[in-house]
Amino acid sequence: MKEQKAWALNGFIGSLLTAALIGGGVALLIQESFIPGIILLAAAAVLVSGVTVVQPNQAAVVTFFGRYVGTIREGGFWLTVPLSVRTNVSLRVRNFNSVKLKVNDVEGNPIEIAAVVVFRVVDSAKATFDVDKYEQFVEIQSETALRHVATKYPYDVYTEAGYSLRGNSEEIALELSRELQERLSVAGVEVLEARLTHLAYSTEIASAMLQRQQATAIISARSKIVEGAVGMVQLAIAQLEQDGVIQLDEERKAAMINNLLVAIVSDRSANPIINTGSLY
Template sequence: MKEKPAWSFNGYAGVLIIACLLAGTVFSFLEQQFIIGILCVIVAVTLGSGITLIQPNQSAVVMFLGKYMGSIRKEGIVITVPFSVRKMISLRVRNFNSNRLKVNDVNGNPIEIAAVIVFKVIDSAKAVFDVDQYEQFVEIQSETAIRAVATKYPYDSFSDAELSLRGNAEEVSNELRVELQERLKVAGVEVIETRLTHLAYSTEIAQAMLQRQQASAIIAARKQIVEGAVGMVQDAIMQLEKDGSVELDDERRVAMANNLLVSIVADQGTQPVINTGSLYQ
């Protein structure tokens, strides 16, 4: 099913024609020309049954004897297929706020997630005939897509190479929009934007996961500090030996590396011990 334009013409001209037919009916009855008067009444009623009022950003789906005749998007008053059924479909942009859904992330941790979906109908025929109650269809498919995307990523990650729900909300929202658009195209709906509105660990594990998150953050920070310290020590020893101001054997090189690592990695400032020599040297 695909939207197509329905037959219609200007409603104001139609109303003027109907008024003229009614005036002709009255005149015919006064002149006792009943056949002409009856014909005028029949034509006026036929045209009058096709009068349709369409508001801005609204589409009228026209059906006649169970057959789809087309859609009308022209705002104002129009006259379309007589004795047809017209169903109004809003083409305005709308929001859908999902409920807070409890799902498991890729690591199996229960989380709560919710999103807002901005959408509009772009094909009124599909919205009416291809799905039953497209508003409910959008709601169900939106929550299904949110669950599907949430299970692909961890709640949080301390690695730049791995995407996470909390750290990469923009990327996750874009993927949600793409997946949801694929699901809703059958209903003639365009997804304009998706945004996560709520993201948190489930209440029963929130405290435990907070401690785990803090521990993971400390480990990740320590790892980065150690990697940076090793590089600094290597650069320092290479610079000293390159200048030729200090000659270090293997034992002294190890001792210097150990002292530098301790002073860089330590949480608190190190207390240096100054060796001033011995009285018996």
């Protein structure tokens, strides 16, 4: 199915035509011309059946004895195909908030995830005839797409390579929007935006994963500290040797490196011991 424009005449002009037919029929009946009068009144009754009102941002899908004849998108008072059935379809932008879904990420960790989908109908014929209750179709397909995207990525990554659900929310939202659009195009629905509204580990593993995150953060911080400390020690020794302040053999250089690293890397403040020489 593909949406097409239905025949529609301004409703006020249609009302004038109907009034003219009714007036002519009544006049003929008064003149005892019964058959022509009855025909005009019947035509007026048939014409009245085509009068419809379309609200703003709504579409009227017109079917004539089971055949789709078109859609009226313009709001207002219209006269369309007589004896037809009009089904109203909303064209407004709407939100769908999914429930919290419990799924496993790519690493098998159970997580809770939810999303909001902003959509609107762009093809009223597909929304009416190609799917059964397109609102429910949007809900089910949105949850299915969300599950599929969630199972493709880990909740979090502990290296700089790769995407994660928590660390790449923009990229995940774009992929979710693309997949939803592929799924919902059959229903004549355009996806305007899709974003995650809830993301967390499931309660049964939340505490364990929190400890893992804390340990990972500590290890990462320690690695940065050690990297910086090594650089500082190298610069200090190179500067001392360059300025000729002191000449160090390998043993003394190793001892100085050890002392500097301990002082820089240690969690506690350094307590230096000053060698003042012998008292005697």
